[in-house]
Amino acid sequence: MDCTLIENLSLSYISSFALRCAVDLDISGRIQAYGRPIPLNELARSIPTPPEKDLMLGRLMTLLVHQGVFGQSQDGWNRLSEVFKDTGNCTLFEKLHDGKKAWEIVKEIPEYGNTFNEAMASQSNSITRGLVARCSNIFDGLNSLVDVGGGTGTTVKIIDEAIPGLKCTLFDLPHVVKSVLKSDSPSM
Numbered sequence: 001m002d003c004t005l006i007e008n009l010s011l012s013y014i015s016s017f018a019l020r021c022a023v024d025l026d027i028s029g030r031i032q033a034y035g036r037p038i039p040l041n042e043l044a045r046s047i048p049t050p051p052e053k054d055l056m057l058g059r060l061m062t063l064l065v066h067q068g069v070f071g072q073s074q075d076g077w078n079r080l081s082e083v084f085k086d087t088g089n090c091t092l093f094e095k096l097h098d099g100k101k102a103w104e105i106v107k108e109i110p111e112y113g114n115t116f117n118e119a120m121a122s123q124s125n126s127i128t129r130g131l132v133a134r135c136s137n138i139f140d141g142l143n144s145l146v147d148v149g150g151g152t153g154t155t156v157k158i159i160d161e162a163i164p165g166l167k168c169t170l171f172d173l174p175h176v177v178k179s180v181l182k183s184d185s186p187s188m
């Protein structure tokens with residue numbers, strides 16, 4: 001017996017509820033009124049739903065796209081030319097997120113923040129371990145090191161352990177540093 005088939009059949013009721021939810025929220029009408037592919041945050045603001053529910057709305061839309069109820073354009077990349085035409089320094093990310101910077105979004109939605117920090121830490125982990133194992137001489141003669149924008153401190157922790165006598169400092173936004181201090185990180 002195909003387990004995936006059984007699982008899909010037993011959870012198929014979710015599709016009906018997702019469709020019902022889309023009808024209740026008039027998602028189709030909102031997309032039509034927008035006149036072109038609507039970014040998720042603008043769809044959310046048109047309902048309107050509070051920003052902390054954007055992630056949930058995104059999941060609902062992903063499911064509905066997967067079922068073929070709605071189509072998905074290239075995640076806002078189709079608006080890249082606006083960045084060049086507009087005056088001002090707004091990036092594409094900021095355009096797609098009500099003018100907010102990535103760091104503000106990450107702060108507002110802790111679930112994004114945690115995922116982002118974990119992704120950064122994972123990348124830093126492999127790079128920094130390779131660095132201290134093969135190129136530790138680059139730290140010769142240094143007494144101190146500051147990792148500016150060092151996230152949750154993966155890089156400084158690895159360097160601190162590998163290079164005795166080097167004073168390592170982590171510098172990041174207050175809410176990121178606070179999360180590190182709150183976590184179980186005796187070496188920080």
Ligand SMILES: C[S@@+](CC[C@H](N)C(=O)[O-])C[C@H]1O[C@@H](n2cnc3c(N)ncnc32)[C@H](O)[C@@H]1O
Nearest residue numbers: 103120121124149150151152154155172173176
């Ligand atoms: C690409 S991430 C770097 C992640 C880090 N290397 C790691 O291993 O996790 C950039 C970092 O810069 C921080 N950042 C952004 N603006 C900052 C600012 N004005 N001052 C200090 N840190 C900032 C962010 O919070 C984020 O953790």
